[in-house]
Amino acid sequence: MPELPEVEVTRLGIAQPLQGALVRAVRLGKPLRWPLGADPGSMAGARVGSVTRRGKYLWLPLQGGAQRQGGLLLHLGMSGSLAWLGGAAPPAGPHDHFDLATDRGTLRLNDPRRFGAVLWSPAPDEAPAATLLSRLGAEPFDGSFTAAHFHAALQRRRAPIKAVLLAGDVVVGAGNIYACEALFAAGIHPATRADRISRPRAERLLAALRSTLGRALALGGSTLRDFTDVHGASGAYQAEAQVYGRDGQDCRRCGGTVQRRVQGQRSTYFCAGCQRR
Numbered sequence: 001m002p003e004l005p006e007v008e009v010t011r012l013g014i015a016q017p018l019q020g021a022l023v024r025a026v027r028l029g030k031p032l033r034w035p036l037g038a039d040p041g042s043m044a045g046a047r048v049g050s051v052t053r054r055g056k057y058l059w060l061p062l063q064g065g066a067q068r069q070g071g072l073l074l075h076l077g078m079s080g081s082l083a084w085l086g087g088a089a090p091p092a093g094p095h096d097h098f099d100l101a102t103d104r105g106t107l108r109l110n111d112p113r114r115f116g117a118v119l120w121s122p123a124p125d126e127a128p129a130a131t132l133l134s135r136l137g138a139e140p141f142d143g144s145f146t147a148a149h150f151h152a153a154l155q156r157r158r159a160p161i162k163a164v165l166l167a168g169d170v171v172v173g174a175g176n177i178y179a180c181e182a183l184f185a186a187g188i189h190p191a192t193r194a195d196r197i198s199r200p201r202a203e204r205l206l207a208a209l210r211s212t213l214g215r216a217l218a219l220g221g222s223t224l225r226d227f228t229d230v231h232g233a234s235g236a237y238q239a240e241a242q243v244y245g246r247d248g249q250d251c252r253r254c255g256g257t258v259q260r261r262v263q264g265q266r267s268t269y270f271c272a273g274c275q276r277r
């Protein structure tokens with residue numbers, strides 16, 4: 001499923017063409033995870049502001065139109081991807097469930113499994129957007145989120161560190177592939193209890209998480225199944241993975257064997273030689 005780097009790659013692809021674009025129409029396909037929460041017709045005539053991201057949510061501010069002020073909160077769910085169609089948009093396919101048609105082109109959400117969402121909200125800090133966003137942990141690249149904050153938050157959790165990363169309520173962004181890779185880079189065994197991680201190891205893990213996500217972003221994200229950026233290009237990070245998806249293969253660092261274990265119903269990949277409890 002699209003994780004933070006893939007959502008940020010998507011944001012970078014749509015922010016510039018959408019900034020200042022005039023909404024002509026909103027078209028809905030089959031129901032997504034939640035109803036839109038507003039009359040799609042009420043968005044015609046609005047201008048799109050600066051697209052931002054929080055966790056895996058995108059916020060598209062809209063100003064003007066019958067709603068006057070508000071925006072759309074967008075989530076790609078399990079299988080969603082956004083395309084930017086600069087010219088005349090081709091007819092929507094069976095998995096295209098949302099179009100934002102503007103005077104510059106069309107933003108189209110393709111989502112075969114329909115766990116994605118497009119939600120109207122008067123502001124990102126008001127319901128319904130605020131309800132969803134308030135559950136999120138710190139942004140990994142937020143400079144005010146320090147190793148001391150990270151360590152203090154881990155001290156309050158007794159679950160395995162991998163599960164705490166995936167939960168996203170301490171820090172967002174560590175989806176399965178990036179959690180596995182960051183734990184490998186930091187030399188921490190995924191089953192280590194979060195509250196047993198020392199301050200220096202928490203510092204290494206936060207640094208590893210930032211470098212892993214930064215590298216993924218630079219490579220256009222990961223394409224494990226069907227993620228593409230808004231112009232249809234695949235990500236390339238998965239080819240660089242050290243442990244993710246490499247069970248049974250040699251560890252690139254120590255020559256041991258990469259193992260796979262099911263942890264919290266998700267596959268965890270690690271090297272027992274390189275990663276200590």
Ligand SMILES: [Zn+2]
Nearest residue numbers: 251254271274
């Ligand atoms: Zn190893």
